[in-house]
Amino acid sequence: MNTSAVSGRLASLSPSETLAMSQKSNDLKAQGKDVINLSVGEPDFFTPDFIKEAAKEAIDKNFSFYSPVPGYLSLRNAIVSKLKKENNLDFQADQIVCSNGAKQAICNVVLSVIDPGDEVIIPAPYWVSYAEMVKLAEGTNIIISAGIEQDFKITAAQLEAAITPKTKAIILCSPSNPTGSVYSKEELESLANVLACHPQIIIISDEIYEHINYIGRHESIAQFASVRDRVVVVNGVSKAYAMTGWRLGWIAAPLWIADACNKLQGQYTSAPSSIAQKAAEAAYNGPQDCIEIMRKTFERRRDLMVALVQNIPGFQVNQPKGAFYLFPNCSYYIGKSFRGTTLENSADLAMYLLEEGLVASVGGLAFGAPDCIRFSYAASDEKIEEAMERVKKALKKLA
Numbered sequence: 264m265n266t267s268a269v270s271g272r273l274a275s276l277s278p279s280e281t282l283a284m285s286q287k288s289n290d291l292k293a294q295g296k297d298v299i300n301l302s303v304g305e306p307d308f309f310t311p312d313f314i315k316e317a318a319k320e321a322i323d324k325n326f327s328f329y330s331p332v333p334g335y336l337s338l339r340n341a342i343v344s345k346l347k348k349e350n351n352l353d354f355q356a357d358q359i360v361c362s363n364g365a366k367q368a369i370c371n372v373v374l375s376v377i378d379p380g381d382e383v384i385i386p387a388p389y390w391v392s393y394a395e396m397v398k399l400a401e402g403t404n405i406i407i408s409a410g411i412e413q414d415f416k417i418t419a420a421q422l423e424a425a426i427t428p429k430t431k432a433i434i435l436c437s438p439s440n441p442t443g444s445v446y447s448k449e450e451l452e453s454l455a456n457v458l459a460c461h462p463q464i465i466i467i468s469d470e471i472y473e474h475i476n477y478i479g480r481h482e483s484i485a486q487f488a489s490v491r492d493r494v495v496v497v498n499g500v501s502k503a504y505a506m507t508g509w510r511l512g513w514i515a516a517p518l519w520i521a522d523a524c525n526k527l528q529g530q531y532t533s534a535p536s537s538i539a540q541k542a543a544e545a546a547y548n549g550p551q552d553c554i555e556i557m558r559k560t561f562e563r564r565r566d567l568m569v570a571l572v573q574n575i576p577g578f579q580v581n582q583p584k585g586a587f588y589l590f591p592n593c594s595y596y597i598g599k600s601f602r603g604t605t606l607e608n609s610a611d612l613a614m615y616l617l618e619e620g621l622v623a624s625v626g627g628l629a630f631g632a633p634d635c636i637r638f639s640y641a642a643s644d645e646k647i648e649e650a651m652e653r654v655k656k657a658l659k660k661l662a
């Protein structure tokens with residue numbers, strides 16, 4: 264069939280760069296190449312046993328029928344309790360919608376509130392999928408750039424300057440993928456103070472890395488009364504409980520947005536998997552010590568990775584305060600060549616490191632930061648050490 268028959272909407276959509284680089288790395292591995300994959304961001308831990316047991320029990324107890332569209336009430340109640348206990352936020356079960364990962368949860372919200380021409384503010388560096396979801400909804404991305412010199416965080420003044428009468432939403436992410444930056448309570452409050460003056464703006468707050476935080480308690484913009492009734496909190500079990508493949512994420516939203524997402528989801532996925540829901544319910548209701556064990560491990564690896572990258576000439580790096588990514592500025596290497604081929608941008612650099620260094624990373628272009636490159640440190644110490652050695656060697660060959 265003629266591939267030009269693909270809809271305009273899809274033709275203009277970029278494939279997910281994180282998943283594409285991971286696939287390339289897996290393809291090379293299948294060819295027998297010893298690739299170290301630091302591209303895709305997912306915990307390298309196994310899902311804790313008590314969660315796996317709950318899933319097995321759910322199968323045996325025949326949780327094999329369609330669940331309610333927004334998820335089982337018992338799961339939504341567990342999420343309501345989590346929000347109260349951990350975040351001091353008050354939500355009702357009918358404000359929670361569970362989906363196939365936080366990814367679908369965010370896309371549901373974007374498709375539910377964005378009309379063609381609506382503007383959506385996205386601070387860059389941003390997670391690869393936000394801008395593409397906005398494109399899918401035929402909205403307009405308004406990117407605010409924050410470089411390494413401002414720890415990749417936008418200021419209230421930058422936000423104020425980006426708002427127009429057409430602004431419909433903003434997508435915030437803290438702790439951030441890809442930078443690892445974490446907004447402090449004061450910084451969030453200063454953004455909330457700006458947004459309080461613009462009541463038409465919906466605030467999508469992606470908090471999927473809530474528990475991977477090295478500076479203390481998680482802060483949500485939903486805590487500020489001036490904007491609370493317009494905040495959609497996004498979270499899920501992928502990162503906190505090492506459950507990326509289970510595909511279970513959720514929103515806690517104003518009722519009208521939850522209702523809209525419910526309607527949308529009812530037409531195109533029905534609900535997330537019943538078994539994944541029972542596993543997630545166990546995760547929220549069960550012992551939470553697994554989270555701290557993983558967090559501590561990530562923190563140690565963060566320190567290791569930062570020390571190694573600081574040793575690589577030409578890379579400029581900040582110290583991430585959360586998540587499990589390092590996002591060095593690599594502009595020193597853009598324009599350099601290897602065997603007659605010039606690296607035009609950070610995507611070329613990532614491809615070069617994969618082919619020449621056998622280390623998979625993701626170029627910053629897809630995150631709205633063409634001068635940077637992302638390495639995930641959700642890998643063992645040995646892999647991190649070996650990978651950074653390979654990167655250093657490969658970079659030395661560039662002239």
Ligand code: PMP
Binds near residue numbers: 501511
């Ligand atoms: N938001 C961010 C910032 C992420 O890094 C991810 C991970 N892919 C997601 C959302 C989606 O997570 P999931 O769909 O696995 O719940």
Ligand code: GLU
Binds near residue numbers: 282303304
């Ligand atoms: N959050 C991960 C990443 O950014 C998973 C891949 C994805 O969903 O994009 O690498």
